[in-house]
Amino acid sequence: MTPLYKKGNNRWLRKMSWLFVLFFAFSACDNDDDLLTDRNWQLTWSDDFDGPAGQLPDASNWVLETGRGPNGDGWGNAELQYYTDRPENVSLDGNGNLAITARRESYAGAPYTSARLKTQGRFEQAYGRFEARIKMPWGPGIWPAFWMLGASIETEPWPQCGEIDIMEYRGQEPNIIHGSVHGPGYSGGSPITKSYALPDGRFDTDFHVFALEWGEGFLNFYVDDVVYQQIREEEVGNIIYRESSTGDSRAEWVFDQPFFMLLNVAVGGNYVGFPAQETTFPQTMLVDYVRVYREAN
Numbered sequence: 001m002t003p004l005y006k007k008g009n010n011r012w013l014r015k016m017s018w019l020f021v022l023f024f025a026f027s028a029c030d031n032d033d034d035l036l037t038d039r040n041w042q043l044t045w046s047d048d049f050d051g052p053a054g055q056l057p058d059a060s061n062w063v064l065e066t067g068r069g070p071n072g073d074g075w076g077n078a079e080l081q082y083y084t085d086r087p088e089n090v091s092l093d094g095n096g097n098l099a100i101t102a103r104r105e106s107y108a109g110a111p112y113t114s115a116r117l118k119t120q121g122r123f124e125q126a127y128g129r130f131e132a133r134i135k136m137p138w139g140p141g142i143w144p145a146f147w148m149l150g151a152s153i154e155t156e157p158w159p160q161c162g163e164i165d166i167m168e169y170r171g172q173e174p175n176i177i178h179g180s181v182h183g184p185g186y187s188g189g190s191p192i193t194k195s196y197a198l199p200d201g202r203f204d205t206d207f208h209v210f211a212l213e214w215g216e217g218f219l220n221f222y223v224d225d226v227v228y229q230q231i232r233e234e235e236v237g238n239i240i241y242r243e244s245s246t247g248d249s250r251a252e253w254v255f256d257q258p259f260f261m262l263l264n265v266a267v268g269g270n271y272v273g274f275p276a277q278e279t280t281f282p283q284t285m286l287v288d289y290v291r292v293y294r295e296a297n
Contacts, residue, residue, distance in 0.1 A: 039213070041293035045123050048289045053094030054087045062117040064090060068110060079143070080268035080275075082110035090115030097286040100265045102142065104281040112281075116264035124151040124258035129293040130166060131211035131222075132263070137283035138204040141275030142171030143266040144285045146210055148259040159187035162254035164219065167210035170272045171279070174202040177210065179221035179229050185239050185251030189270075192236065194221070194229040207288055215295075219255060263287060 047061050056064070064085040069075035081102060083089075093099045102114040132146045145168045150161030163182040170176070180193035211222040221229040239251035265285050268274050 039129075040296040041129050042296040043291060044125065044128065044294045045292040046289065047098075048096060049092050049098040049287065050096055051092045051094075053092060055092045056085070056087060057090065057092065057098055057117060061119060061122055063120060063122065065116045065118060067108075074269060075266070077266070077269040077271065079266045080110060080141075081112040081114040081266060082108045083116045083264070084113050085115070086113075089113050090117065093286065097288055098263075099284050099286055100144070100263060101282045101284040102137065102265045102267050104275075112267040112275075114265045114267060116262065118149075118260055118262045120149075120151070120153075120260040122260075123292070124260045125292055125294065126256065126258045127214050127216065128295065129211060129213050130261065130290075131209055131292075132166070132290045133207050133209045133288035134167070135205075135207045135286040135288075136169055136171075136174065136203040137265065137285050138171050138174050138202075139275065139279030139283055140172035141268050141272050141279050142169075142283050143269055143272045144169050144171075145262070145264055145266070146290075147262050148212075149262065150254060151258040151260055159183050160252075160254065162257070162259070163187075164212060164214075164255070164259060165191075165193075166212045166221065168271070169203060171283070172272070172276070174204050177203060177223065179212075181219065181231060181255070183236070183252055183254045185249060186236070192231055192239075196221075196223050196226070196228040198223075207286070214255065216256065217253075261290065261292075263290070 047058060049057065066083050066085055068082055074080060088103065089101050091099055100115045102112060104112055107113045130148065134146065136144055146166045148164040148166065150156065153161040159182045165178065165180040168178045168180065175198045176195050178193055178195045180191040182191045186192050209224050213220040213222065217233040219231040220227050233253040236251050236253045240248055
C-alpha cells in the first residue's frame with residue numbers, strides 16, 4: 001500500500017541498499033515457555049457482525065476506506081481493485097458474518113472492486129490478544145488480510161509506525177497463511193515473516209481462528225490453537241541493514257504503542273500477482289467475529 005499504509009513503500013525502500021540481514025526462524029523454542037504461558041484474558045472490544053443481510057458494518061467500530069490509495073497507485077502495492085463502501089462489497093450476511101466481496105467489474109477506472117475496513121479513530125490498543133475467525137476466498141490474485149498498523153502513523157509514516165500482519169493469504173495457496181511484521185530495517189519485500197500450512201485441509205473450506213498474542217518484547221502468532229511463530233525484541237535488534245544516508249543501522253522494535261486493526265481483500269498486487277483464468281468472481285472473505293483482549297491483573 002502507500003507510504004502511509006503497508007508493504008509497498010517502494011520509495012522508502014529505494015533509499016536503502018541492503019548490506020545484509022540476519023534472518024531468524026522465530027519459532028517456538030524450549031526456552032520460550034515463559035512467552036507461551038496461559039494468560040487471564042479479559043475482553044476489551046468485539047464485533048460479532050450480527051444484523052440483517054445487506055447492512056453495512058457498525059460505523060462506531062469500523063471506518064470504510066475507499067479508492068485506490070492516497071496516491072491512486074493501488075495502495076503502493078500495485079493492487080488492481082477500487083475499494084468501495086457499497087453493500088455489494090462489504091456488508092453483513094444475515095448469518096452472523098461480515099462479507100468482504102471482491103468483484104470483477106469496471107468501477108471508477110479500476111477493473112475490480114472490493115472493501116477495506118479499519119478501526120483507526122474507533123479502537124486502538126497496545127498489547128493483548130487480537131483474534132478473528134475467518135473463512136477465506138480462493139483463487140490466484142486474491143489477497144485477503146487481517147492486520148494492524150501503529151496508531152502513530154499520522155506523525156510517524158510507515159514503516160516507522162510499525163505493521164503487524166496477523167494473517168495474509170495468497171489465493172493460489174489455499175492451505176497456507178503468513179504472519180509478518182514490518183518496521184525500520186525489515187519492511188516492504190523484506191519483512192520478518194513465517195508461513196503456516198494446514199496439515200490437512202484448506203482455509204477456504206472452513207473457518208479458522210487467526211490470532212496474535214502480544215506483550216512487551218514479544219509477538220506470538222497463532223492459527224487455531226497452534227503457535228507457529230514467535231518474534232522477540234532482541235532478535236529484531238540483531239538485524240543489520242544499510243541506509244544510504246546514515247550507513248549501517250540496526251533494525252528497530254516499534255511494537256510498544258497502540259495499534260489499530262484492518263480487514264481487507266485486495267485483488268492483484270506485488271504479493272500475489274494477477275488473477276488467473278481459474279480465478280472466479282465474486283470472491284468473498286467471511287469474518288465470523290473480531291475480538292480483542294487485555295491481560296487481567
